[in-house]
Amino acid sequence: MADDSASAAPPHQGVPSEPPTAGAERPPLDEDTMARAVEHGVGPHPQPWPDDPRLDPELLAGGDRRNVVDRYRYWRLEAIVADLDATRLPLRIAIQNWEHDFNIGSIVRTANAFNVTGVHVVGRRRWNRRGAMVTDRYLQVHHHPDVADLAGFLAAHGSVPVGVDNLPGAVPLETAELPEHACLVFGSEGPGLTDEMVEVCDRLVAITQYGSTRSINAGAAAAIAMYHWALRWAPR
Incomplete structure (x- = not known):
């Protein structure tokens, strides 16, 4: 009888053959790493404060812990939105929300x-805002009760709906020429774009994949x- 232990494949080189023991002690984090883990944003602004109407006195006094780029530190929310409005890209995003995605x-x-320029939620009005990390305060989020309402809005604003889904007839995204004034349309997780949404899309594109999913x-x-x-249309 053959010896099973002799024919068994050896463990991969450099990879432990057994998981680490539960509760095993891990090396402590250094002070710099721990500080970066707990600190977000910036603290109070040193005196004297800049004379700038865009700045928020409460943030200057207490610090700015928001998830914003450095140039917007201490700015009022309204000032940030106004500045972003001046440089909005002519791209829109639409998402079908039939399953509270x-x-x-x-x-x-x-x-x-x-x-x-804007995000368009089609279907259910309510959506989970936790993943947005309050970024929905800095751009317009429109609600459309159905596909027809979205299609009418896009037509009135000169935006071309482009469906993104791996459906028959879709062109590979990497070879597609997307219009400058495009609205990229996405379906709910799982079902994808509905037939009704596909009908109103000017074209379909698909992301090329190389695995099994x-x-x-x-x-x-x-x-x-x-x-x-953005590679094609965003300014650099």
Whole structure:
């Protein structure tokens, strides 16, 4: 009889053959790492304060812990929005919200990072805002009760709806020429774009994949598509 132990494959080199013991003591974090983990933003602004109407006296006095880039530290919310409005990119994002999709918050946050003109939620009005990390305060989030309402809005504002889904007839995103005034449209996680939404889209694009999964997370897909659009149209 063959010796099973002799034919067993050896463990991968450099990888422990057994998981670490539960409760094993980990090396302590150094002070700098711990400080970075607990500190967010900036503290109170040193006196004298700048004479700038865009600045918020409460933030100057107490510090600014918001998730904003450094140039907007201590700025009033209204001042930040006004500054962003002056440089909005002509891109819109639409998401179908038939299943109270948890990805919407993540998509809104990414849309803020790309400073899009607006985000459009189609279907249910309520959506999980936790993933947005309050970035929905810095851009316009529109609600549309149905696909027809979205289509009418986009037509009135000269925005071309482009569906992003791996459906038959979709063009690979990396070879697609997206219009400058585009609205990238995403379906709910799982079902994807509805047939009604596909009908109103000017074209369909799909993100090329190389693994076994049929689709990727809607929030990740939105980030990829926005970045692809920005490579062509965003100023540098």
